[in-house]
Amino acid sequence: MIWKIFLFLLLVFVSVAGIAFPIVENPQYWYEFPFIPGLGENAKIIFFHVPTAWLTVIGFLMSTIYSFKYLRKKNLDDDVKSYAAAQLGMVFCILATITGAVWAKFAWGSFWSWDPRQTSIFALLLIYGAWFALRSSIESEEKRATLSAVYSMIAFITVPFFIFIMPRIMTGLHPGSIPTNPNEEQVSPVINFKMNGNMQLIFFLSLIGFTILYFWMWQVGYKSMLLKEKLDKQLIRG
């Protein structure tokens, strides 16, 4: 119970701080963020967009780990855990796509422009979508667990390409990617920007808060699936 209150307070603080703290040219007080040329007020999305993208990766990773465990031990419990993780990953993947697109509208001028990052998150959405489509097409529980575990392993070895390699080798507009002209001495501040201390603090608090939230949600999802299974069995027995 204590940690739920702690999580609530943490997320409230992060939300309020992330939205309400002012951005000024020369930060003097602890609650002021520095002004980043080219980003301005848009920079605040980092407190909400980056954690969702991070949780997408966590969800995908956990789903694959439990798939791997299922293939080794053939314990259907692991399959349920993997499914719960993937469901959450899908939710956060959609959230990351939407928040990113909204930010892109204000920062780049259009919702979607096939930036390498956008391509890679789109590929992730496709992988999740295909995974759920595969699961819904199989009736037998064990068969579904095995085949979807194998597919998630195969998908997982192609994911690093999208998340870690492609956005870093292709030129793009997203913060953190290679600038369009690498020979330029002065890299555009939008692509290569530094956070100051308090911005970093709020950013990492937000990451921690969202990660705890993720694990809580995952546990609730897993338990609800177990209860649903139990109820189904009771209904069948009459």
Next chain:
Amino acid sequence: MNSKSYSLFLKDFKSELRTRYAINALAMFIIVAISVILFSVGNEKISQSLTGGLFWVVIFFTAMSGLSRAFVSEEERGTALTLQLIAAPSTIFSGKLIFNIILVFAMNTVIAILYSVLFEAFVIQNFALFLTSFVFGNIGLAVSSTIIAAIIAKAGAKGTLYPVLSFPILLPLILTSVQLTLFAFDGISFERAKFELAIVVSYDVIMLTASYMLFDFIWKE
């Protein structure tokens, strides 16, 4: 790679020669897809980058229309259990893989020849680069579609799911192959294309290893 997988390949090859199902379906699909593109292009001059993209669109959908036969036909005929009795999973995968690789090479060669005849912008300046990327791209395409075909055959939903499951897996390969094809159009040297070539080669190696490791689980299901 042993004699059993070779004889499995021969069996597929002979039954294919007898019915000519996959060859006919693939040939007609290629003609239909390219003529649709030609109709929609009309008299307009399309750029090289668009031609390179369309080249891989046709390759992808042709592969999706024909390559799932390898395992689906075994399930349909009910011969999958017999195969399980007489050979190890890796042997079966090798046999099916050889068959699919040959099929992919045949169909992509036909597509490449048709494109160079029918599209003005399809002019290859650096032929060696095109050939290298073509060979490695084809191997990757064959490996990924063979392992997904095995999943599909077991899943029961035969046709519609195949492109859905394959596309995200093939996306890294297709994106880099399109890039390499454009490099070959522009006559860019090997030295400048080595990074993209490395991605394609490592994709092949990774997919091949993972497929052999994971095929056991699919096949015994």
